[in-house]
Amino acid sequence: MKIKSLLIANRGEIAIRIIKTARKMGIRSYVIKTAKEPNAWYLEEADEIIDFSEDYDESIPEFLDIERIIKGAKKRKVDAIHPGYGFLAENPDFARRCEEENIIFVGPSHDAIYRMGHKTIAKELAREHGVPLLGGSPGAVRDAEEARKIANEIGYPVILKAAAGGGGRGMRVVSKEKDIERMFTLATNEASKAFNNPDVFLERFVREPRHIEFQILADKHGNVIHLGERECSVQRKHQKLLEESPSPALSSALRKKMGEAAVNIAKAVNYYSAGTVEFLLDSDNSFSFMEMNTRIQVEHPVTEMVTGIDLIEQMIRIAEGEKLAYTQKDIKLNGWAIEWRINAEDVQSGFSPSLGTIEKISWPEDEHVRVDTGVRDGSVITPYFDSMIAKLIVHAETREKALQQSSMAIRKFWIKGTKTTLAFCRAVLQNTNFRKGNFNTSFLSKELKIHYHAEPDEALLAAFFATYDYAREIQENEEKPLHTENGKIAPWVLKKRLR
Amino acid sequence: MAREAKKKQSTKLIALSTTNKAYEFRKPLEKKIKYQGKEVEIKLHEDPKGFSYIVWKNKKYMLDVIEKKQNRYTIMVNGVWHTFTVETPVSLKRKRYLEQQADASSAVSIEAPMPGKIIDIMVEEGAEVKEGEPIIILEAMKMQNEITSHITGLVKTVAVKKNETVMKDDVLIEIQRG
Numbered sequence: 001m002k003i004k005s006l007l008i009a010n011r012g013e014i015a016i017r018i019i020k021t022a023r024k025m026g027i028r029s030y031v032i033k034t035a036k037e038p039n040a041w042y043l044e045e046a047d048e049i050i051d052f053s054e055d056y057d058e059s060i061p062e063f064l065d066i067e068r069i070i071k072g073a074k075k076r077k078v079d080a081i082h083p084g085y086g087f088l089a090e091n092p093d094f095a096r097r098c099e100e101e102n103i104i105f106v107g108p109s110h111d112a113i114y115r116m117g118h119k120t121i122a123k124e125l126a127r128e129h130g131v132p133l134l135g136g137s138p139g140a141v142r143d144a145e146e147a148r149k150i151a152n153e154i155g156y157p158v159i160l161k162a163a164a165g166g167g168g169r170g171m172r173v174v175s176k177e178k179d180i181e182r183m184f185t186l187a188t189n190e191a192s193k194a195f196n197n198p199d200v201f202l203e204r205f206v207r208e209p210r211h212i213e214f215q216i217l218a219d220k221h222g223n224v225i226h227l228g229e230r231e232c233s234v235q236r237k238h239q240k241l242l243e244e245s246p247s248p249a250l251s252s253a254l255r256k257k258m259g260e261a262a263v264n265i266a267k268a269v270n271y272y273s274a275g276t277v278e279f280l281l282d283s284d285n286s287f288s289f290m291e292m293n294t295r296i297q298v299e300h301p302v303t304e305m306v307t308g309i310d311l312i313e314q315m316i317r318i319a320e321g322e323k324l325a326y327t328q329k330d331i332k333l334n335g336w337a338i339e340w341r342i343n344a345e346d347v348q349s350g351f352s353p354s355l356g357t358i359e360k361i362s363w364p365e366d367e368h369v370r371v372d373t374g375v376r377d378g379s380v381i382t383p384y385f386d387s388m389i390a391k392l393i394v395h396a397e398t399r400e401k402a403l404q405q406s407s408m409a410i411r412k413f414w415i416k417g418t419k420t421t422l423a424f425c426r427a428v429l430q431n432t433n434f435r436k437g438n439f440n441t442s443f444l445s446k447e448l449k450i451h452y453h454a455e456p457d458e459a460l461l462a463a464f465f466a467t468y469d470y471a472r473e474i475q476e477n478e479e480k481p482l483h484t485e486n487g488k489i490a491p492w493v494l495k496k497r498l499r
Numbered sequence: 500m501a502r503e504a505k506k507k508q509s510t511k512l513i514a515l516s517t518t519n520k521a522y523e524f525r526k527p528l529e530k531k532i533k534y535q536g537k538e539v540e541i542k543l544h545e546d547p548k549g550f551s552y553i554v555w556k557n558k559k560y561m562l563d564v565i566e567k568k569q570n571r572y573t574i575m576v577n578g579v580w581h582t583f584t585v586e587t588p589v590s591l592k593r594k595r596y597l598e599q600q601a602d603a604s605s606a607v608s609i610e611a612p613m614p615g616k617i618i619d620i621m622v623e624e625g626a627e628v629k630e631g632e633p634i635i636i637l638e639a640m641k642m643q644n645e646i647t648s649h650i651t652g653l654v655k656t657v658a659v660k661k662n663e664t665v666m667k668d669d670v671l672i673e674i675q676r677g
Contacts, residue, residue, distance in 0.1 A: 182633075186636070186643055186645075189618070189643065190642070190643045193638075193643075237642065346580075348579070348580060349612060349613075349667075350612045350613065352612055352613030352614075352639070352667055353613060353614065353639070353640060359549075360548055360549055360550055362548055362550070377548075383614070386640070387640065411577065414550050414561045415578075416549075416550060416561075416563045417563070419565070419575070419578075419580060420578060422578035423577075423578040426577070426578065426579075452578075452579050453579070454576070454577070454579040454581075455577070457555060457556070458560065458576040458577060458579060458581070459520075459522075459576075459581050460522060460532070460534075461541075461553050461555060461560055461562070461576055462514075462562070462574035462575075462576045462580075462581035462583070463514035463516070463522035463524075463574075463581070463583055464514070464522070464524060464527065464532055464541060465553070465562050465564075465572075465574050465576075466514045466572035466574050466583045466585055467512040467513070467514050467522075467524045467527040467585050468524075468527045468528065468530065468543075469564065469567070469572065470512060470527075470570060470572070471510070471512055471527040471528045472528065475528065
């Protein structure tokens, strides 16, 4: 069935990204307006708005309210729903409700979401299909005592992970036996808070692995291919900060081997739609299956740039029941792409959130540069949603050229009004080991000690600007009368003069 | 004429960084910087979109005033911020003197590195803490973060309660060095 209308149950850059493809395919787009962001840009880009901003139910955030979204879609006779990433993207109940209401869910089956979302089930499936895994607990760990027992058997360090988790939440590394009880409590609390499920499992912790993931495309007719890998090792607290495709660590033989394993995982759950299989790659090139993300990823653009394939379009075509137009042999990785996540965070204060208004934003228009963003001049960064405001994607013939183009693009990417991770991107680009492609997940904690980079003269220019602004203000005050109209002394003017 | 003379006397200003580095500018209003022994003129620009920038050695540097409170400035240059207090020669002298007088053994406060909610407090007033020891769990952006003490000493005050929401830089705990 052809999709003629599509509700995007998401916001920000990904909503705009999906609207672009919908427009290209002649599909009418619908988005949800919330009271938290009534003036957001994505609302203007869509063809239709479903207004949730009035009678707001405080007990459940708008983008998590399954029944309200379904009701909104049915009322407007929308053909399909795209969940984007985050929110309900990996909620099997949401996919199931769409299926029940005859709304096409632009993603995999609820069963595939459920089985891959449950890390212990996913690991069991991987084991059955001969995909390498790390040692650890067979299922969820009952209590701290059991965690201690298993950890002592497989040896430290170990990692505790939320069974229902993802995105780094509910995850704790334990290096010593004495910490296991405290870490178990932390991980359980966080898992319960974030995923409404306190279950955690335990596995051997690989100290300095690379994080490599494979993009999968699968149709409803059993055809599964991979679109190469993404290198996601540069992370902070398990949150990705930049991604590239291909990875400097993979030979074509290793790519083939890992790609086949990724395809096998997808086949194990009769997967269809776009999906991502995550692996840890050890320094000896052995790899282990971590998890499968059953949705479009934030970092999907790097794959789009090197393969030339619009992944959102593929998801929609697969959802319509079309067969894949590509076989594995058709997939060629062309050049090198890097995505720099621009978050409203203060990298000079431990990446703390930087709220406020984007007064102005601008970036270079260039053939090498693609920017996916949900903000523009005047956009407000609220505490309600995640801190990512834009993705800068650079594509060139080689990694070296992509890095060179990145430096130029970052220098010309100007944002006024908030602190951003652009300062961090500059630091990464300065690092010799990063430039050589020689890094892993310990890059931030061990290699990149200072998380921002300033050129030597920048402090001088900043100092100058501060004194200039101050002197100018004093001069303006000198010209103001010390006495106000009613004869009283203006305290501010007096203070400035006394200094 | 007298006023003109006074103004000339007081034009010298110093930007003192948070790491106590002093940048001296003789004539900030004349937009001149002494750089490697030479006086270099600075040009401030504004692009059509309204970004302020300086052209320095043929490169553009975007500038933004992030914060301005009396003489305290935070200026962003190419995405990196720098904080200064702007001092006159007299106020700088006074500031340096007062700093010397400050008691080195006073309590150190542990501040919230980000806004969030207090999930757990692991110490009580009077308790001994070691450097690197976790003292508070702060939840921010759905992550639970361990706040650790960066000094060894005795807990003087616990300034927050469990489940309380704190802002960035709020004092959480004060520790007496020891």
